[in-house]
Amino acid sequence: MILKRLKQSVRFKLLTLMLSTTLVALLVAGAALMVYDSINYRERIVADLTTQAEILGRSSVPALAFDDPRAARENLDLLKVRPSIVAAAVYDDKGRLFARYVRERAPEATVPDSPAQAGSRVLDGKHIAIFHKIVENNREQATVYIQGRYELTGRRLDYLGILASVTVLSMLAALIMSAWLQRAITIPIADIADTAHQVMDTRDFSLRVRKTTEDEIGYLVDAFNNMLAEIGRRAEALLNADRMKDQFLAMLAHELRNPLAPISNALHLLEAAGNRPDVASNARAMMARQLKQLVRLVDDLLDVSRITTGKLVLHKETLELRKVIDNAVEIARPVIESRGHHLKIEVLRKPVYLDADETRLSQVFSNLLNNAAKYTDSGGRIEVRATMRGGDVEVAVIDNGMGISPDVLPNLFNMFTQGSTSIERTQAGLGVGLALAQHLTKMHGGVIHGYSAGLGQGSRFTVRLPVTRAPAAVPDAPQLAGAAGRARNRILVVDDNQDFATSLAMILRDMGHEVRVEHDGLAGLRAAESFQPSLAFLDIGMPGLDGYELARRLRAGGWNRWTMLVAVTGWGQDTDRTRAREAGFDYHIVKPLDPSQLPAILNAAVHKKDMRDALPDQV
Amino acid sequence: MSMVRRIAFATATSASAAVLFVVMLCTLPKAHSQTEAERALEHRVKAAYLYRFTEFVTWPEGSLARPDAPLVITVVGREAVAEELRAIAAGRSVAGHPLELRRGSDPDALRSAHMIFFADTDRTRLRELVRSAPRTAVIVTETEGALTLGSIINFVVVDGRVRFEISLEAAEKRNLRLSSRLLAVAHAVR
Numbered sequence: 001m002i003l004k005r006l007k008q009s010v011r012f013k014l015l016t017l018m019l020s021t022t023l024v025a026l027l028v029a030g031a032a033l034m035v036y037d038s039i040n041y042r043e044r045i046v047a048d049l050t051t052q053a054e055i056l057g058r059s060s061v062p063a064l065a066f067d068d069p070r071a072a073r074e075n076l077d078l079l080k081v082r083p084s085i086v087a088a089a090v091y092d093d094k095g096r097l098f099a100r101y102v103r104e105r106a107p108e109a110t111v112p113d114s115p116a117q118a119g120s121r122v123l124d125g126k127h128i129a130i131f132h133k134i135v136e137n138n139r140e141q142a143t144v145y146i147q148g149r150y151e152l153t154g155r156r157l158d159y160l161g162i163l164a165s166v167t168v169l170s171m172l173a174a175l176i177m178s179a180w181l182q183r184a185i186t187i188p189i190a191d192i193a194d195t196a197h198q199v200m201d202t203r204d205f206s207l208r209v210r211k212t213t214e215d216e217i218g219y220l221v222d223a224f225n226n227m228l229a230e231i232g233r234r235a236e237a238l239l240n241a242d243r244m245k246d247q248f249l250a251m252l253a254h255e256l257r258n259p260l261a262p263i264s265n266a267l268h269l270l271e272a273a274g275n276r277p278d279v280a281s282n283a284r285a286m287m288a289r290q291l292k293q294l295v296r297l298v299d300d301l302l303d304v305s306r307i308t309t310g311k312l313v314l315h316k317e318t319l320e321l322r323k324v325i326d327n328a329v330e331i332a333r334p335v336i337e338s339r340g341h342h343l344k345i346e347v348l349r350k351p352v353y354l355d356a357d358e359t360r361l362s363q364v365f366s367n368l369l370n371n372a373a374k375y376t377d378s379g380g381r382i383e384v385r386a387t388m389r390g391g392d393v394e395v396a397v398i399d400n401g402m403g404i405s406p407d408v409l410p411n412l413f414n415m416f417t418q419g420s421t422s423i424e425r426t427q428a429g430l431g432v433g434l435a436l437a438q439h440l441t442k443m444h445g446g447v448i449h450g451y452s453a454g455l456g457q458g459s460r461f462t463v464r465l466p467v468t469r470a471p472a473a474v475p476d477a478p479q480l481a482g483a484a485g486r487a488r489n490r491i492l493v494v495d496d497n498q499d500f501a502t503s504l505a506m507i508l509r510d511m512g513h514e515v516r517v518e519h520d521g522l523a524g525l526r527a528a529e530s531f532q533p534s535l536a537f538l539d540i541g542m543p544g545l546d547g548y549e550l551a552r553r554l555r556a557g558g559w560n561r562w563t564m565l566v567a568v569t570g571w572g573q574d575t576d577r578t579r580a581r582e583a584g585f586d587y588h589i590v591k592p593l594d595p596s597q598l599p600a601i602l603n604a605a606v607h608k609k610d611m612r613d614a615l616p617d618q619v
Numbered sequence: 620m621s622m623v624r625r626i627a628f629a630t631a632t633s634a635s636a637a638v639l640f641v642v643m644l645c646t647l648p649k650a651h652s653q654t655e656a657e658r659a660l661e662h663r664v665k666a667a668y669l670y671r672f673t674e675f676v677t678w679p680e681g682s683l684a685r686p687d688a689p690l691v692i693t694v695v696g697r698e699a700v701a702e703e704l705r706a707i708a709a710g711r712s713v714a715g716h717p718l719e720l721r722r723g724s725d726p727d728a729l730r731s732a733h734m735i736f737f738a739d740t741d742r743t744r745l746r747e748l749v750r751s752a753p754r755t756a757v758i759v760t761e762t763e764g765a766l767t768l769g770s771i772i773n774f775v776v777v778d779g780r781v782r783f784e785i786s787l788e789a790a791e792k793r794n795l796r797l798s799s800r801l802l803a804v805a806h807a808v809r
Contacts, residue, residue, distance in 0.1 A: 062800040065671045066778065067664075073805045137674060 011186040018174040018181075024315055026170055030163040034156060036246050042128070045150060046120040049130045052085065053144040060090045061141045064098060072099035079103070084465045086127065087147040093140055095404040101237075106191070122150055155405030192224055201567040205232030209399040241562045248431070255297055259290035266290075295592060302590075303363075306431050306573070307439050313574050314443055318471045321393060322350040325384060328365030335373040336382065341399075346385045354469040360440050363446075367462050368397040374399025375459070392446075396463045403459050404452035412450045413438040489513045489605060492531055494524030494550065495539035495568065500591070504537060507595050511602075521545025533563065535605040537593075540569040540580070548583040555584035564605040567594055643697045659699065665774060668702030669694075669759060670735055672772060673713055675801035677732060679794035680733075682755040690717040691731050695748065698722075699739030724748060732756045742768060754794055766809055771795065775806055782806035 056075055063071035070091050076099055079085045087109035089100040100111045109127075120130045128150035134142040188209075195209045205228050211221045240305070260365040266283035306312040325347060329336075336343055365384075372382045376399045383398040404412065413434050434450070441448040446465035452458065491513050494500040498519060505515045516531050518524040521544045528536060536554070538546035551565050566587040567580040580588045587601065669692060683690065684752040690713050694701035701722050708718035721728040728747075729735065734757040737748055745762055749769040752758055766786040771793065773784050784807040790797050802808050 059800065062675065062798070062804040066668060066675070066783070066801075066804045068782075068804040546669070 009186070010189050011182050014181055015178040017174075018178050019171060021169045022174045023167065026163065027169050028483075030159070030166075031086070034159050035158065035335070037155065038152065041152060041155060042120075042122075042150070045128055045148060045262050046130060047297070048384040049085075049120070049128070049146045049148050050132055052079075052082070053088075053130060053132035053146050054134065056088065056146070057090065057132060057142050057144040058136065060099070060144070061134065061136050064090070064092050064142055067606050069251060071098050071100070072184060074101075076101035082148075084149045085146055086149065087111050087129075089145040091143040093142060094248060096141065098142070104401065109147060111145060111147075118143070119334065123147065125153065126150060149258075165286065184213065185217060188212055188221065195224075196576075199228065205229070207237060214355075231295055251431070252297075252301075256294065259294045262290045265289050295594075300436070303436050311574050312360075312439075312443070314357050314360055316357050318468060319354050319356050319358055319361070321354055321386060321395070322347050324354070324356065324358060324361045325365055326384070327358065327362035328369055329384070331362065331366035332575035335370055339373055339378045339380075341373055341376060341378070341379065342381045344381070346383070348386050348388065348393070350354060351470065352388075353468050353470045354393070354465055356446070356465070361444060364437045364440050364444075364463060364556060365395065365397065367437045368463070371398035371433055371461075372397055372401065372459070375399070388467075389464060391467055392464045393467050396460055396461045396462045396500050398458070402457040403455050403457040405455050409450065409452065437463075460588070489535055489602060490531060490533040491515045492518070492536040494518045494521065494527075494536065494542070494547075496520060496542045497539065500539075500568075500593075504593065506597065509597070513602075521547070521550045524550055525553055529557070535564050535566065535602065537566045537568050537596045538585075540567055540571065540576075547585075551584040564601075566601060621794040628695065632729075661776075661781060662699040663703045663762070664699065664784065665736075666700050666707060668774070668781065669700070669704055670707045670718075672757065672759070672801070673718075673734065675798035676734075676757055677798075679755050686715050688716055690716040690733050691719045691721055692734045692736070693723075693728050693732035694700065694722040694736045695722070695724045695728075695738060696740065697736070698734065700738060726751070729753065729756075734759060736760075737762070737765075737770075744772065745770070753802055757793075757795055758789070777806055784809065 030098075056079075060072045063069065063075065076088050076090065078615050079088055079101055080103070082432050083103075083105075086103045086106040089102060089111040090098045091114065092098045095114050097113055099110070102109050102111065115131050118131045118133050120128055122128050126149065129145065129147040132144045132146070133140055134144060146580070162418055190208050191212075195207055199205065199207055207228065208225045209221045211218050211225075215421055219557045263286075266287040269283035270280055273283065303312070308613075325345065329343070329345065369382065369384070376382065383396075385396045385398065387394050387396075438448050444465055446463055448461065448463050451460045451462075491508050493501050493505050493508070493515060494517075495504075495521050501517045501519065510516045516527055517526045519542075521542045524536075524538065524542075525545065538547045538550055542550075545553075545565055547569065551567070554563075554565065564587065565585045566589060567583075567585040568589050568591060569576065569580075570591050577588045585602070589597065626729070673690065673692075680749055692704065692708070694704060701720065703802060705720050708720050711718045721732065728754055731757070732753060735752055736759045737745055738761060740748065740760065740762055742764065745760065745765060746768050757772065758770045759772045760768075761774040762768075762770070763775075764783060765773040768787065769789055769792075771789045772787055773786075775782050775784055783805055784803060785805045786798060786809045787797070787802075788809065
């Protein structure tokens, strides 16, 4: 177990690496040296003996010429000073032995009686001999024989001994180096590993590794510590986000449930109202208000979902700023008026044009106005002021309300952030208004800022947007023929939600149209063929035949292309709209269907070709 | 270039080698009791030595003026040695100088000689001959004590072998340089 741990440790690997590298390097170098020396040794010895033979031979030429073997022997005796030469001889030009020398300490050495071929030969593994011819005056004058020691085996043993001792010394050096490396490298790494273990065990991201060096490992330690800090921050942020999500869910449930009680009460009132029209009317007004609040909540939710999934798409066109602000004021007016605020609007005299999505940009300002109205005590002052800032226009929404506390300011535009919870819950909303406003502003290439001097000091929000050139000509808005809306149409409603189908049919009949209701796709198809409606509201999610398929079959059946198909569905994503359009729908409405939208749809059904002009943002 | 540092021959002379072989095998007990055959051998050895001496002698500048000037060896007396030397020297040249053999003691034969062998000469006559020899000739003798009379190389017989003694002083007087390798094998050097 300990051995296994050891084998996994960096220290062991380093040690193994150093030792094996050293060993391999030494063995390779040693082997190469030995091979080289084996080849080289003989060459060197032969060269040495040849030189010796040449000197001996030349000095022996006169002795040979004048037949003086004594002089030749004296020459040969000089070899005593070379212990490695054990025997030598001089032969005359006829190959007769003229003089010989045998080393005293090597009496076993012998000299051949006659010379052999010139060159070297190894005698018995321990000696090497050469015959060398002496040429003087272009004449072969003598042959010299020299026999020397040739101790290749001994030499190899010597080499092996040296190699062994060098290896031992190198291994010792490697061990010492490894110890040093361990201090310099493996200990800091082990520190990191230990801390990593601790962090994994305890989930304590506040732990840090001690930095001991300034090299790459020091950098690693810094990086590791930074990562821990970052993970700590993110874990905390995740926890916060989680907490906020929980709060949001609780609040969402609360917000969604809030309008239900008044609606329920109003229903009871309606039942009990009998023939008291004022009570019934009050109850209906109450239901309408609460429903509107519910729809607004769900719309906000859908927007949040679109933003978080990145599916929010702008339909930009050239717009006048004034129109956008008027739209926003119109949306916020009920809240502003209900709280009795004074609204002052100061817009530039010259028209300012923006490249913007009318609905979405209006939403930005209506959210700001709604906030201003909600967070200002009754009878407050709200001001909308537009000014030019270079090539941009800046619209400020200013109130003298409760302001924003400094600790909330940095998170003002975060999703689900809400100001004071002390205001009426019916006005509260989901805390996504400013987040939506910021996101939409960014999508328009603008910036949004919020300022407040503190609680009770009022607040000021500015939206800065790039200005575009004025359009060449502003076309007249298409005129919707009111008469057409009141014309009698044949309308088919297909929806498996019986309540929705029935209520829609009642509203439409009330408007004077001829209506037929079906509750599944196949029945809808049959009814359409016999009824020949000019307008059909089709649910998408239905048993048997879904809305897409139904629309496709109706279009495929050679139906009058001027008959308008309207998809009514809970799915409001852009992909759903695209799918509906591809299936043959002219028009896509997200439930709940607001009855106020109906006249426009009915008009469009009559003048189908004008439909896109009439309801630009719905298709 | 008249300076001849070393006189070289193109090939080994089989004649001199044969002589050496015979000399090595023979032992000459005493000059007085020499047989005819032994005497012939001695003459052959001396002829061969005369020829080999030329390899170890450097003549002074001007002595061999032209590159193809003949190197003249004059043998005075001892017909047998002259004959042997003629056989050895026939057609040979030393560093481009063809070997030329002359005989007799007349002034013509002596005047141009580079090496003169005075054979079997008594001291009195030798003294005169040496005096009449050209300035730069190597004087070779076989007379006992000849070195004191101006001879440079004098043959002696030691233990039955033909050896030679050398007078460096006489060589210097004649501006001749003898190779140290020759001195190494000399029986004696004075």
